Amino acid sequence: MGIVMAKKTKSALENKKGVSISEITNTSKIKSIKDKRKTGINTDALVASILNKDITALSRAITLIESKNPKHLEKANTIIKGCLPYSNKAVRIGITGVPGVGKSTFIEVFGKHLTAIGKRVAVLAIDPSSSITKGSILGDKTRMENLVKDDNAFIRPSASGESLGGVARKTRETIILCEAAGFDVIIIETVGVGQSETTVHSMVDFFLLLKLAGAGDELQGIKRGIIEMADAIAINKADGDNLKKAKLAKVEFNRALHLYPEKSSHWQPKVTLCSALKNEGIDAIWEIILEYVKITSENNYFNTKRNEQNKFWLIQTIEDQLKSDFFNTPKIKSALKNQLQLIETNQTTPFAAADYLLSINN
Amino acid sequence: MGIVMAKKTKSALENKKGVSISEITNTSKIKSIKDKRKTGINTDALVASILNKDITALSRAITLIESKNPKHLEKANTIIKGCLPYSNKAVRIGITGVPGVGKSTFIEVFGKHLTAIGKRVAVLAIDPSSSITKGSILGDKTRMENLVKDDNAFIRPSASGESLGGVARKTRETIILCEAAGFDVIIIETVGVGQSETTVHSMVDFFLLLKLAGAGDELQGIKRGIIEMADAIAINKADGDNLKKAKLAKVEFNRALHLYPEKSSHWQPKVTLCSALKNEGIDAIWEIILEYVKITSENNYFNTKRNEQNKFWLIQTIEDQLKSDFFNTPKIKSALKNQLQLIETNQTTPFAAADYLLSINN
Numbered sequence: 001m002g003i004v005m006a007k008k009t010k011s012a013l014e015n016k017k018g019v020s021i022s023e024i025t026n027t028s029k030i031k032s033i034k035d036k037r038k039t040g041i042n043t044d045a046l047v048a049s050i051l052n053k054d055i056t057a058l059s060r061a062i063t064l065i066e067s068k069n070p071k072h073l074e075k076a077n078t079i080i081k082g083c084l085p086y087s088n089k090a091v092r093i094g095i096t097g098v099p100g101v102g103k104s105t106f107i108e109v110f111g112k113h114l115t116a117i118g119k120r121v122a123v124l125a126i127d128p129s130s131s132i133t134k135g136s137i138l139g140d141k142t143r144m145e146n147l148v149k150d151d152n153a154f155i156r157p158s159a160s161g162e163s164l165g166g167v168a169r170k171t172r173e174t175i176i177l178c179e180a181a182g183f184d185v186i187i188i189e190t191v192g193v194g195q196s197e198t199t200v201h202s203m204v205d206f207f208l209l210l211k212l213a214g215a216g217d218e219l220q221g222i223k224r225g226i227i228e229m230a231d232a233i234a235i236n237k238a239d240g241d242n243l244k245k246a247k248l249a250k251v252e253f254n255r256a257l258h259l260y261p262e263k264s265s266h267w268q269p270k271v272t273l274c275s276a277l278k279n280e281g282i283d284a285i286w287e288i289i290l291e292y293v294k295i296t297s298e299n300n301y302f303n304t305k306r307n308e309q310n311k312f313w314l315i316q317t318i319e320d321q322l323k324s325d326f327f328n329t330p331k332i333k334s335a336l337k338n339q340l341q342l343i344e345t346n347q348t349t350p351f352a353a354a355d356y357l358l359s360i361n362n
Numbered sequence: 363m364g365i366v367m368a369k370k371t372k373s374a375l376e377n378k379k380g381v382s383i384s385e386i387t388n389t390s391k392i393k394s395i396k397d398k399r400k401t402g403i404n405t406d407a408l409v410a411s412i413l414n415k416d417i418t419a420l421s422r423a424i425t426l427i428e429s430k431n432p433k434h435l436e437k438a439n440t441i442i443k444g445c446l447p448y449s450n451k452a453v454r455i456g457i458t459g460v461p462g463v464g465k466s467t468f469i470e471v472f473g474k475h476l477t478a479i480g481k482r483v484a485v486l487a488i489d490p491s492s493s494i495t496k497g498s499i500l501g502d503k504t505r506m507e508n509l510v511k512d513d514n515a516f517i518r519p520s521a522s523g524e525s526l527g528g529v530a531r532k533t534r535e536t537i538i539l540c541e542a543a544g545f546d547v548i549i550i551e552t553v554g555v556g557q558s559e560t561t562v563h564s565m566v567d568f569f570l571l572l573k574l575a576g577a578g579d580e581l582q583g584i585k586r587g588i589i590e591m592a593d594a595i596a597i598n599k600a601d602g603d604n605l606k607k608a609k610l611a612k613v614e615f616n617r618a619l620h621l622y623p624e625k626s627s628h629w630q631p632k633v634t635l636c637s638a639l640k641n642e643g644i645d646a647i648w649e650i651i652l653e654y655v656k657i658t659s660e661n662n663y664f665n666t667k668r669n670e671q672n673k674f675w676l677i678q679t680i681e682d683q684l685k686s687d688f689f690n691t692p693k694i695k696s697a698l699k700n701q702l703q704l705i706e707t708n709q710t711t712p713f714a715a716a717d718y719l720l721s722i723n724n
Contacts, residue, residue, distance in 0.1 A: 077714060084708050169713050176711065310705045310712045314698075317716035322684045336676075343672045346446050349538065350672045351531050352439060354679035 041075050047082035050181045053120075055154060058181045062156060065173050080173050083180035088306070090122075090179045091293055092186045094200040096226065097210030099191065102236045104143040106210060106276040107187060111144070113282050114185055115152040122178040123147070125158035125189045126171055126196050154183065165320050168199050172313060175203065201229045202309055205302060206289050209233045213242060213249035227256060231269055232288050238273035239280065246273050265301040267292055332357060403437050409444035412543045417516060420543045424518060427535050442535050445542035450668070452484075452541045453655055454548045456562040458588065459572030461553065464598045466505040468572060468638040469549060473506070475644050476547055477514040484540040485509070486533055487520035487551045488558050516545065527682050530561050534675065537565065563591045564671055567664065568651050571595045575604060575611035589618060593631055594650050600635035601642065608635050627663040629654055694719060 041064070049057030064076040097103050111121045123144070147153045156174065158167065175186055188204055190196045201207050209230040227233070233253050238246035253271045262268075270288050274281030296302040326332060339353035348356075403426070411419030423445075426438040459465050473483045485506070509515045518536065520529065537548050550566055552558045563569050571592040589595070595615050600608035615633045624630075632650050636643030658664040688694060701715035710718075 080711060081714070084711065088708055173711065173713065307706055311702060313712035314701065314705065314715050314719075317713055318688065318719060319681070319685055321716065321720050322688055323681055326680065326684055339676065340673060343676065344669055346450055349442060349446065349535065350675035351535065351679055352443070353676050354683065357676075357680060358683050 043075055043078040043082065047079055047180075050079070050083060050177060051086055053182045055181070058154065058177055059156075061177050062174050065170050065177070076173070080176055083177050087176040087179035090175075090184050090186045091206065091289065092175060092188065092204040093289065094188050094190065094197075094204035094207045095210065096190045096197050096200065096207075097236070098212075101210045101212050102276050103189060103210060106234075106236060106274070106282075107189060108144040108147045109276045109279050109282050110285065111147045111153050111187065112150065113279075113286060115147075115150050117286075119184045120152045120154075120182060121147075121185045121187065122154040122156070122181075122183040123187045123189065124156050124171055124174055124178070126164075126167060126200050154178065154181075163320075164195055164199055165316065168203065168313075169317070172203055197226055197229065202312055205296075205305065206231045206292055208285070208289075211235050211249065211253070212237055213245035227253075228260060230257075231265075231267060231292055232285065233257075233269065233271045234274050234281070234285055235271070236274055236276055239275035239278050243273075265292075265296050265305070266299055267295060267301075326361060329361065332361060335360060405437055405440040405444065409441055409542075412441070412445060412539060413448055415544045417543070420516065420539055421518075423539050424536050427532050427539070438535070442538055445539050449538040449541040452537075452546050452548045453568065453651065454537060454550065454566040455651065456550050456552065456559075456566035456569045457572065458552045458559050458562065458569075459598070460574075463572045463574050464638050465551060465572060468596075468598055468636070468644075469551060470506040470509045471638045471641050471644050472647065473509045473515050473549065474512065475641075475648060477509075477512050479648075481546040482514045482516075482544060483509075483512075483547045483549065484516040484518070484543075484545040485549045485551065486518050486536055486540075488526075488529060488533055488562050516540065516543075525682075526557055526561055527678065530565065530675075531679070534565055559588055559591065564674055567658075567667065568593045568654055570647070570651075573597050573611065573615070574599055575607035589615075590622060592619075593627075593629060593654055594647065595619075595631065595633045596636050596643070596647055597633070598636055598638055601637035601640050605635075627654075627658050627667070628661055629657060629663075688723060691723065694723060697722060 046057050046061055050061060061076070061079050064072045064079065067073060067076070095103065095107060097106075107123060111123060114121045144155060148155055158171075171188065175188075178186055186204075188200050190200045207229050209226055209232070211233055213235055235246045235249050235253070250271045250273060257269050257271065272281060272284055272288065274285060276282065293302065296305070327336070335357055339348065339357060342348040343350055343353055408419050408423055412423060423438070423441050426434045426441065429435060429438070457465060457469060459468075469485060473485060476483045506517060510517055520533070533550065537550075540548055548566075550562050552562045569591050571588055571594070573595055575597055597608045597611050597615070612633045612635060619631045619633065634643060634646055634650065636647060638644065655664065658667070689698070697719055701710065701719060704710040705712055705715055
């Protein structure tokens, strides 16, 4: 109604020269009206609905973030800006583990535990492979049937994107919206392909590594440097015949973790056993996370880390863009090809070639 | 003499308008004469001397590479270009290991073994700390007394520089000159601080990791991801009471190495025992390197790797420069400070801030 009226008023004013429109002093209101007229999206209303914990509004806004339409992205930026003052309040938890470790079952049971104790939980995913397969690790929602049905849970399949950087940006922005929508815990799942674990690690407060006991799996983890990122390692499927092996693995991981220099968080990473299937040890993991938040909030590491993450994403985004701008310039593209040939035939060095390419860019 | 004459002739020609100087058709000769006049450095002569295995000329040229004087760097680039067609012929070996592992003794004994079998050996170093301490890991030449005295060995302390990238560039360029000077083996030593090992790894054909047995040192290596880079691990000081421990460590390292996926070189990294002090197992290490060169030359990995390294340095140099240009712009510097404050106070996102900074740069 208000929008229709505004439209009429505007038309009338436009047709009558010299009429001041100074009565409309709320510029954000004007923008909102204009926005609505152009794309049918009222960003102010959407922000208000998100702050009002309206899941449909949240979903619509995330879809705008994920859109490739520049007009949608403009809207998305307005919405993000509107939500920003209400963000930054949830605990952000990254969860990783190799396929077969039971991530879906774990997240479902962990999520249900959180909603049972009164928390609202959002589950997002970073899946670099989705940009290729167009699939998504959370796409198969049947994997988390109980959590999906839970009114206090919100599950969103991973954003697809051209690059991990693009996916990361969309996920980070989705976190802001989810926090504005009043979710207390944000879980970000990753399949752990390529750099995805590092990416998730750089956007969460707490990084949980799920492991299985036995089969040399322990060393595999060390090899990929993930252990160094973990704030806790949960050895899943620690039930029945597996229990003994799991207990041994716990000792081994604890030994490995103690070899690392103390983290700047002053947090000593914990190793714990759990069975998502039997719902055992799940509450203990939440207790560990609460302890982490308490300790790091007291020594201010919690906020320091978030600020560092923000700075990291700022610098990373700029660097990615600078590189992409440079190497996608047609002149550079063909010159680069030539220079590489000259290097291969010993006629120039990589450094002289770089100097040359940089000189022709200006 | 010739230079004095050239100067006189030039003056005469200049004073007599209309006199053709077309007799002098060798432009490189003219450049060389001009060069000499300007800085007292005849680059052509220096290149000729380097190709003639003149160590004094080699040292002078490396000093030009390391100079901060832009005129010297211009000369250095000319010399490098002159040496390039004669480079690319040595085996480049990276050697790393924690302090106390016996690197100096090992390199001395290994170098002496190589000169004894008729090889000419150059030893360089990458020491990122040298830019801070202005010291150098090879600065204390007394550590390699015998090798220093050897006519077929050339030891050069590490280039100091503002950045690891700068040091790396100087080292890479020094390799070119050493190869032009007919050295068959180039050894690049690193203390293994920060990224220096990755840097060395990206400029050598073969990466040798020196280790000691016992004291949990094995896992320390795994932690830092160095094992993944190693083409061979030599457990040093494998003598006397240490021998038993060293043999156990060999088993453990072999087990760890087999957990890694096969390298694209199709080379299975070797673990070997040695005692630099007692000159034991040193020849075996050279045999391993020869075997590596043979296998990787046959499957063409050797050249592929060098091309990839060249490409890496080209891209790396460009990226470093792009970043440095951007972030050192005064306008960006102050705007970045503002944007970081806006991020900290939840008024903008890292991504929106990046978009803004990129937009004001143009």
